[in-house]
Amino acid sequence: MSLSKLGVSEVVTSGLLGGWFLLSILNQFTNKCGKWVAKLNPFCIIPTWTFFAPTPGTSDYRFMIRDLSPSGYGAWFEIEWCESRRWLDALWHPSRHRAKLVFDCISALMRTIAEMKQSGFDIVNEPQRVMVSVPYLALLNIANSAPCATPGAVARQFAIVEQKAGDPLVEPKLLLRSSAHELASA
Numbered sequence: 001m002s003l004s005k006l007g008v009s010e011v012v013t014s015g016l017l018g019g020w021f022l023l024s025i026l027n028q029f030t031n032k033c034g035k036w037v038a039k040l041n042p043f044c045i046i047p048t049w050t051f052f053a054p055t056p057g058t059s060d061y062r063f064m065i066r067d068l069s070p071s072g073y074g075a076w077f078e079i080e081w082c083e084s085r086r087w088l089d090a091l092w093h094p095s096r097h098r099a100k101l102v103f104d105c106i107s108a109l110m111r112t113i114a115e116m117k118q119s120g121f122d123i124v125n126e127p128q129r130v131m132v133s134v135p136y137l138a139l140l141n142i143a144n145s146a147p148c149a150t151p152g153a154v155a156r157q158f159a160i161v162e163q164k165a166g167d168p169l170v171e172p173k174l175l176l177r178s179s180a181h182e183l184a185s186a
Contacts, residue, residue, distance in 0.1 A: 067153035109135035
């Protein structure tokens with residue numbers, strides 16, 4: 001098919017997809033171009049893939065929950081969201097989608113909090129600003145969908161803990177502890 005036979009809709013669609021592709025390439029850089037694209041990207045429509053560069057991951061996240069019953073809070077326990085890999089996972093690994101969702105939500109929530117702090121929002125005294133963010137709500141949904149560990153639980157709290165990868169001697173760092181959120185009745 002020659003370019004002269006393209007209709008208006010094909011030209012517009014090609015231009016939009018080509019522009020999106022170009023902006024996606026520019027968004028991979030951490031220089032002025034990448035910062036410029038980030039300003040144009042408030043809804044995160046333009047992807048960023050930083051698998052190994054410029055800074056590889058040096059820590060692991062732990063997604064913890066605990067239940068609140070009339071007698072008080074129960075013990076914290078970790079939601080297992082990242083399973084051990086098997087050889088077959090190289091070909092077929094559908095549970096990877098859940099692990100990527102949790103990791104991306106945690107990363108997005110940490111970025112959101114950092115940007116709010118940088119913009120001067122007081123998230124300690126006004127936590128509702130964070131609680132209405134999409135990553136927070138997604139993590140709350142994941143936390144609330146886990147089975148109850150405490151009989152008679154009425155609310156649940158989640159926490160994100162950072163552990164330096166490969167160094168068990170470094171004390172884990174609490175990044176976020178949510179408010180207690182009411183559990184839906186069964």
